[in-house]
Amino acid sequence: MINKTYISNSYDDTLKIGEDFAKYLKPGDIVTLDGDLGAGKTAFTTGVCKGLGITEYVNSPTFTIVNEYRSGNIPVFHFDVYRLTSMDDLYDIGWDDYASSKGIIFMEWAEIVKNELDEFYYEIIIKKRFDLGDDSREITICYRGENI
Numbered sequence: 248m249i250n251k252t253y254i255s256n257s258y259d260d261t262l263k264i265g266e267d268f269a270k271y272l273k274p275g276d277i278v279t280l281d282g283d284l285g286a287g288k289t290a291f292t293t294g295v296c297k298g299l300g301i302t303e304y305v306n307s308p309t310f311t312i313v314n315e316y317r318s319g320n321i322p323v324f325h326f327d328v329y330r331l332t333s334m335d336d337l338y339d340i341g342w343d344d345y346a347s348s349k350g351i352i353f354m355e356w357a358e359i360v361k362n363e364l365d366e367f368y369y370e371i372i373i374k375k376r377f378d379l380g381d382d383s384r385e386i387t388i389c390y391r392g393e394n395i
């Protein structure tokens with residue numbers, strides 16, 4: 248379990264924070280990521296994937312909705328739901344199968360659907376902190392499940 252806020256001052260810091268977070272993840276876990284355009288959702292996901300032993304190139308699946316990475320011990324499904332408008336859209340692309348799989352799910356731009364998820368999830372919120380520096384980000388990790 249983890250509920251924590253980090254300050255990242257560079258892309259590499261964000262990779263490292265993501266990589267460290269990977270140790271908490273188990274098959275079937277869901278991770279939502281929200282934050283402005285260019286906040287670092289994909290950067291964070293890239294770091295976590297590295298921590299999970301994924302060797303494929305990680306990028307925002309903005310047009311394909313979901314990327315699958317199968318080079319690690321646990322399959323990873325990387326969603327970008329920016330173009331979806333509701334949970335129904337997610338069900339249409341087979342959400343139930345992904346959610347019941349033993350893979351780890353990352354979901355960028357999850358805001359529109361996460362309140363309707365039946366499953367527990369790790370919520371990542373990334374905020375630009377221009378007050379601290381052009382490359383500074385505040386990254387909050389919160390477990391949205393029971394006992395919180």
Ligand SMILES: Nc1ncnc2c1ncn2[C@@H]1O[C@H](COP(=O)(O)OP(=O)(O)OP(=O)(O)O)[C@@H](O)[C@H]1O
Binds near residue numbers: 286287307384
């Ligand atoms: N501290 C930081 N952490 C992460 N990325 C940073 C940081 N500082 C600068 N950057 C830059 O910000 C950009 C983050 O891009 P990234 O694709 O990860 O964002 P995103 O939130 O996934 O965007 P999108 O909404 O387009 O999917 C990169 O160009 C990266 O180099």
Ligand SMILES: [Mg+2]
Binds near residue numbers: 288289290306307355
């Ligand atoms: Mg992205």
